[in-house]
Amino acid sequence: MPIIYDIEHRTFKLDTSDSSYIIKIYEENYVLNLYYGPKIPDTYVPDRECVCPNASFSPANPVIGEHGFSPDTAPMEYGTFGAGDFRISALSVKNENGDNVTDIRYTGHKIYGGKPGIPGLPSTYSVDGDGAETLEIYAEDIVTGLKITLYYTVFENTGVMTRRVKAENCGKDPLVIERIFSLCLNLPGMDYDLLSLYGRHCKERSVERRPLSHGVQGVESRRGASGHCQNPFAAIVEKSADENGGEVYGFNFVYSGNFSALAECDHNHTTRFLMGICPENFGWTLLPDEKFDTPEVVMVFTTGGIGEMSRIFHRFYNNHLIRGKYKDEKRPLLINSWEAAYFDFNADKLVDFAKEAKKLGIELLVMDDGWFGHRNNDKSSLGDWYVNKEKLPGGIEALADRVNAEGLKFGIWYEPEMISPDSELFREHPDWHVHVKGREPMLGRNQYVLDFSRRDVRENIWEQMDKVLSTGRIDYLKWDFNRNIAGAGSAHLPPDRQKEFLHRFILGTYEIMERLVTKYPDILFESCSGGGGRFDPGMLYYSPQIWASDNTDPIERLGIQFGTSVCYPASSVGAHVSACPRTGYKTKGNVALWGTFGYELDPCKLSDNDKDEIKRQIKLYHETYDLIRRGDLYRLVSPFENPYRAVWQIVSESRDCAMVSVVTMRHEEYPHLIVRLKGLKEDSLYRERESGRVYSGALLMNAGINLTYTANSDGDSAVMFFDREKSGRRE
Numbered sequence: 001m002p003i004i005y006d007i008e009h010r011t012f013k014l015d016t017s018d019s020s021y022i023i024k025i026y027e028e029n030y031v032l033n034l035y036y037g038p039k040i041p042d043t044y045v046p047d048r049e050c051v052c053p054n055a056s057f058s059p060a061n062p063v064i065g066e067h068g069f070s071p072d073t074a075p076m077e078y079g080t081f082g083a084g085d086f087r088i089s090a091l092s093v094k095n096e097n098g099d100n101v102t103d104i105r106y107t108g109h110k111i112y113g114g115k116p117g118i119p120g121l122p123s124t125y126s127v128d129g130d131g132a133e134t135l136e137i138y139a140e141d142i143v144t145g146l147k148i149t150l151y152y153t154v155f156e157n158t159g160v161m162t163r164r165v166k167a168e169n170c171g172k173d174p175l176v177i178e179r180i181f182s183l184c185l186n187l188p189g190m191d192y193d194l195l196s197l198y199g200r201h202c203k204e205r206s207v208e209r210r211p212l213s214h215g216v217q218g219v220e221s222r223r224g225a226s227g228h229c230q231n232p233f234a235a236i237v238e239k240s241a242d243e244n245g246g247e248v249y250g251f252n253f254v255y256s257g258n259f260s261a262l263a264e265c266d267h268n269h270t271t272r273f274l275m276g277i278c279p280e281n282f283g284w285t286l287l288p289d290e291k292f293d294t295p296e297v298v299m300v301f302t303t304g305g306i307g308e309m310s311r312i313f314h315r316f317y318n319n320h321l322i323r324g325k326y327k328d329e330k331r332p333l334l335i336n337s338w339e340a341a342y343f344d345f346n347a348d349k350l351v352d353f354a355k356e357a358k359k360l361g362i363e364l365l366v367m368d369d370g371w372f373g374h375r376n377n378d379k380s381s382l383g384d385w386y387v388n389k390e391k392l393p394g395g396i397e398a399l400a401d402r403v404n405a406e407g408l409k410f411g412i413w414y415e416p417e418m419i420s421p422d423s424e425l426f427r428e429h430p431d432w433h434v435h436v437k438g439r440e441p442m443l444g445r446n447q448y449v450l451d452f453s454r455r456d457v458r459e460n461i462w463e464q465m466d467k468v469l470s471t472g473r474i475d476y477l478k479w480d481f482n483r484n485i486a487g488a489g490s491a492h493l494p495p496d497r498q499k500e501f502l503h504r505f506i507l508g509t510y511e512i513m514e515r516l517v518t519k520y521p522d523i524l525f526e527s528c529s530g531g532g533g534r535f536d537p538g539m540l541y542y543s544p545q546i547w548a549s550d551n552t553d554p555i556e557r558l559g560i561q562f563g564t565s566v567c568y569p570a571s572s573v574g575a576h577v578s579a580c581p582r583t584g585y586k587t588k589g590n591v592a593l594w595g596t597f598g599y600e601l602d603p604c605k606l607s608d609n610d611k612d613e614i615k616r617q618i619k620l621y622h623e624t625y626d627l628i629r630r631g632d633l634y635r636l637v638s639p640f641e642n643p644y645r646a647v648w649q650i651v652s653e654s655r656d657c658a659m660v661s662v663v664t665m666r667h668e669e670y671p672h673l674i675v676r677l678k679g680l681k682e683d684s685l686y687r688e689r690e691s692g693r694v695y696s697g698a699l700l701m702n703a704g705i706n707l708t709y710t711a712n713s714d715g716d717s718a719v720m721f722f723d724r725e726k727s728g729r730r731e
């Protein structure tokens with residue numbers, strides 16, 4: 001039973017395999033968070049109820065009095081605005097009187113097995129044997145009739161809990177939600193670092209670690225998308241924690257729009273952490289009887305350090321978030337036309353690509369941007385999803401048939417949420433793009449954003465896509481999104497609901513994605529946003545892989561892939577070998593191997609040597625497919641800490657095989673690199689495949705291996721395998 005209710009103390013205890021979370025219903029039905037940390041047997045933590053009442057003019061509840069409790073200093077489970085808690089609030093709702101005082105108190109609860117979905121939103125799901133149980137805590141503001149449900153699902157056997165919130169207007173008057181976070185957590189003390197993933201186009205998800213300090217700090221997106229600049233991920237990390245040990249709280253928001261992940265350290269030196277939809281320019285009117293569901297947060301606690309947090313996220317996303325045929329089935333090895341041809345292609349050129357690609361062992365050809373309308377550059381045709389007959393005279397069907405005849409599957413590119421001013425769609429519907437009254441809309445990559453909050457707009461795009469997909473010729477679809485949203489508003493929403501637009505936009509996108517994956521379960525979906533500008537768990541729910549970056553230089557990719565791996569599994573990380581000049585094909589392959597793997601080059605332009613190398617790496621790709629996708633990752637030497645070398649290791653679930661990859665970013669004159677492997681069986685023997693040398697697991701993990709002279713020249717790389725000896729134990 002991962003969730004129990006202790007009637008005597010009025011506490012809930014939520015246990016995963018190695019963490020406990022305790023909630024208390026306090027006097028006057030305040031809901032408090034007493035504990036989140038390493039697993040403990042107790043169901044009550046009395047010393048955590050109140051920190052230090054009246055520490056700084058903190059208000060008292062009139063019934064409880066001033067004897068020892070104030071919402072301002074108590075660990076409020078879901079801190080609200082205006083009711084005595086002055087820290088950043090998780091909830092603020094404007095009522096009919098125009099004030100925002102929001103005071104919720106416990107009214108009941110329910111505990112049940114499994115996990116419900118969230119209407120219209122992506123979410124993680126329960127599978128057999130994960131021991132999932134859900135707790136719903138009900139709380140009400142008696143003055144306004146606002147009912148709040150706090151949802152907690154414990155995946156007992158995975159180390160993961162998820163949280164989200166539902167608001168319901170059970171009163172007589174309309175309410176306006178002005179902020180509604182999905183998670184609020186209070187930790188005693190503030191001796192923590194905040195870990196986050198910042199970036200930009202072509203340099204996504206760099207790891208940043210900074211100490212928490214008094215006041216509010218954190219990361220946000222206000223771009224209308226989760227964005228390149230901050231990922232919807234944050235971790236609160238014990239000061240001494242590193243890759244291999246220490247207490248780490250990891251949080252990831254299952255959402256693709258604006259978000260906030262904020263920490264506040266208060267005057268009592270405690271830490272409050274919030275994650276949810278960014279309150280800036282957000283508002284949602286709830287008429288009587290209406291409900292609002294927040295997206296969910298996936299929450300991991302471990303004492304095993306940042307590395308173990310990542311592995312918990314990886315396993316969890318592979319099993320409880322990614323869905324559909326390609327969750328388990330081997331995905332076809334693809335080649336994408338973008339970096340090979342950009343907009344300059346026709347049917348014959350693509351068929352030539354297919355012919356050559358087939359000889360190398362590639363299984364699917366993706367026709368990227370440029371196949372529709374009259375698109376020959378990025379200035380036109382988004383929204384006109386019918387074939388460009390000049391480039392593809394026989395249409396999609398004829399081209400797909402020709403590609404299939406060469407022995408390859410066929411994939412296609414779309415950017416459904418966008419519209420070019422130079423398009424038939426724009427000429428027919430000059431008001432379908434996102435804009436606000438009286439202002440000239442801004443362009444981004446020469447395009448506007450379509451108002452996906454509107455059903456008629458979505459329907460039009462759906463029908464156009466459906467017409468192509470229902471030919472049955474499409475095996476793969478790349479969904480791109482190449483700008484962020486300025487001038488956010490919808491002509492279809494009344495003035496007092498304009499702040500609903502950005503969330504409605506994301507709900508519209510999710511609706512079409514859900515429709516697509518439901519009607520076309522055999523298509524492999526890959527999402528993309530100018531590289532990795534929407535690399536988030538919301539997107540992973542609809543597409544098992546996401547293009548990680550437009551930067552395909554393998555040296556630059558090291559940082560991008562190390563950062564991405566902090567939270568997302570290798571199975572999801574779109575990574576291709578391209579023609580970029582900095583390194584040879586060996587290193588390009590060794591880096592792309594740590595992702596979905598594929599190609600992004602003109603196969604007709606390869607030298608014979610390069611073709612041989614590519615055939616070798618494709619063989620390696622097949623041999624390591626399951627190991628990389630299902631194995632445990634250990635980041636041994638990070639490019640964020642070492643300017644010369646990057647080393648990572650993947651260990652199979654059975655611990656029978658370990659793959660160690662080393663890349664030299666820059667040759668070091670007097671190098672020294674001894675690396676201790678991780679995750680092996682101490683008392684087993686492992687044979688290094690190439691040298692045949694046999695080591696004990698204990699030696700490899702404690703004494704380590706010497707990589708000082710391994711591939712130590714600019715841009716070189718090596719992959720080593722350690723196989724467990726069949727006899728198993730050491731004599």
Ligand code: DGJ
Nearest residue numbers: 338368369528530531550
């Ligand atoms: C941005 C993507 O990241 C690229 O891979 C490519 O699809 C282009 N868009 C096409 O416009």
